Amino acid sequence: MKESGLYIHIPFCDHKCVYCDFYSITKFDEMDRYAAALEIEMKHYAALFSNSHYFTSVFFGGGTPSLMPPRLIEGIINSLHKFFNISADAEITLETNPGTVNFETLKSFKSSGINRISIGIQSFDDEDLKFLTRVHNSKEAITTVRQAAEIFTNINIDLIFNLPNQTKEKWLLNLEQAINLPVSHISAYSLILERGTILNKLVKEKKVTISDEDYDAQLYGLTIDFLTSRGFNHYEVSNFTKVGHECRHNNHYWRYNNYLGFGTSAHSFMNNERWNNFRSLRLYMESVAEDSTAVASRESISAESSHDEYVMLALRSKGLDLNEYETMFANKIIINSAKLIEDLIAKKYLYKEKGLLKLTGKGYCICDEILVKILFP
Ligand code: SF4
CATH class of the missing domain: 3.20.20.70 (Aldolase class I)
Incomplete structure (x- = not known):
């Protein structure tokens, strides 16, 4: 479950x-x-x-x-x-x-x-x-x-x-x-x-x-x-x-967990699939009356997107769990960018704590730039 x-x-x-x-x-x-x-x-x-x-x-x-x-x-x-x-x-x-x-x-x-x-x-x-x-x-x-x-x-x-x-x-x-x-x-x-x-x-x-x-x-x-x-x-x-x-x-x-959304414009992310509902109340009501759902668009998340989304969400919040990351995405960017990561740590944008790679306060202020550097080296 x-x-x-x-x-x-x-x-x-x-x-x-x-x-x-x-x-x-x-x-x-x-x-x-x-x-x-x-x-x-x-x-x-x-x-x-x-x-x-x-x-x-x-x-x-x-x-x-x-x-x-x-x-x-x-x-x-x-x-x-x-x-x-x-x-x-x-x-x-x-x-x-x-x-x-x-x-x-x-x-x-x-x-x-x-x-x-x-x-x-x-x-x-x-x-x-x-x-x-x-x-x-x-x-x-x-x-x-x-x-x-x-x-x-x-x-x-x-x-x-x-x-x-x-x-x-x-x-x-x-x-x-x-x-x-x-x-x-x-x-x-x-x-x-x-x-x-x-x-x-x-x-x-x-x-x-x-x-x-x-x-x-x-x-x-x-x-x-x-x-x-x-x-x-x-x-x-x-x-x-x-x-x-x-x-x-x-x-x-x-934390990249699953969520189910209901109602106009609601988004869902379940089992590596993402979809969103119609924004308009009229379209939502008509669609639900017809087939009990109101999906306006749907996409399957590729392995590459899944990696990038996981890294981005983790770094923006509790930090990247390096062990979990290695198990989930062996040979991916973070592992191959050891020098870049060490450099960001030396400049006090990132730090490591209890197995997590985290942003410092200074790092949060340029969070998007750091993510681009890491994900698209
Ligand atoms: S219109 Fe105002 S109150 Fe309504 S969702 Fe937007 S910000 Fe919130």
């Missing part, structure tokens, strides 16, 4: 944020029908995988999953338990946004089976939040974290850095605010200009200016120094955790 994760995409949002390229819709009248379609899709894949896989995490991502009524989330969790072998201590995460929940709804989500909350704060600065077109303000963000902490012990917050006019002092204030709240995990992402977003258009039209890569790297370096010196372990490029609170679901992605 393979340890794996389950992902459910909930595409509903109360509006579209300027920087977002996730699939989301602002009409809520299809929520019940959507939950019913998810159940059909789950049943289909359960027949294929429930004898070979057990699941230690469930992740409701979006969109804004906390806009779904708790009764529908509970129904989905019950169906997952009915169809799949889910471990008794599975981590079950719900993404939520301040302004979409209150103490009572958070309590209902806990009763429905959720045991980890991930809150899309993005910034504690009202100007930043206005720029990002978020619906909440900083006061509501703090209230939501405090309310969640009365109910959950496992809380992540998402933050974004390198926003326009964000000085280093302003970003450090954000981090200070974050660590003073009862959170066990922080995801800190650099603002990415995704194609097709309103923000991308504004930058192209020179109506908004974003600082360059050097400044971005400086803010990232500050983030690593600040959080690691305050008791947070840096365990993936953008993720920091207190002891015992690593996100089990994301670890499935980073």
Whole structure:
């Protein structure tokens, strides 16, 4: 039996944020029908995988999953338990946004089976939040974290850095605010200009200016120094955790484990095959009604891609297990690049610890360059 994760995409949002390229819709009248379609899709894949896989995490991502009524989330969790072998201590995460929940709804989500909350704060600065077109303000963000902490012990917050006019002092204030709240995990992402977003258009039209890569790297370096010196372990490029609170679901992605995704735009990776669902709600619903699945595209992972993905994911997270690597990929690049690796170690971009080859803080700041050097020497 393979340890794996389950992902459910909930595409509903109360509006579209300027920087977002996730699939989301602002009409809520299809929520019940959507939950019913998810159940059909789950049943289909359960027949294929429930004898070979057990699941230690469930992740409701979006969109804004906390806009779904708790009764529908509970129904989905019950169906997952009915169809799949889910471990008794599975981590079950719900993404939520301040302004979409209150103490009572958070309590209902806990009763429905959720045991980890991930809150899309993005910034504690009202100007930043206005720029990002978020619906909440900083006061509501703090209230939501405090309310969640009365109910959950496992809380992540998402933050974004390198926003326009964000000085280093302003970003450090954000981090200070974050660590003073009862959170066990922080995801800190650099603002990415995704194609097709309103923000991308504004930058192209020179109506908004974003600082360059050097400044971005400086803010990232500050983030690593600040959080690691305050008791947070840096365990993936953008993720920091207190002891015992690593996100089990994301670890499935980073450790190259299998995962099954349901719903619009959801991705799956099972037995060296990867597929993704239709993004549009209409196409998803029509396809599930027709044959219980909604696959838009599918690919088999070649041995070469599998090697590169494994190295990339491992180095970006817990480190490359050299023994495991040698067993899985004898005579491959890392083994043949001993000199390059030693050179990167001497320059303090990499280090070895307990059989793992890991990035240093300095290495994380140029992580992509290092991966290119190693994978395409
Ligand atoms: S709330 Fe999240 S998923 Fe929805 S539009 Fe904003 S950034 Fe995108």
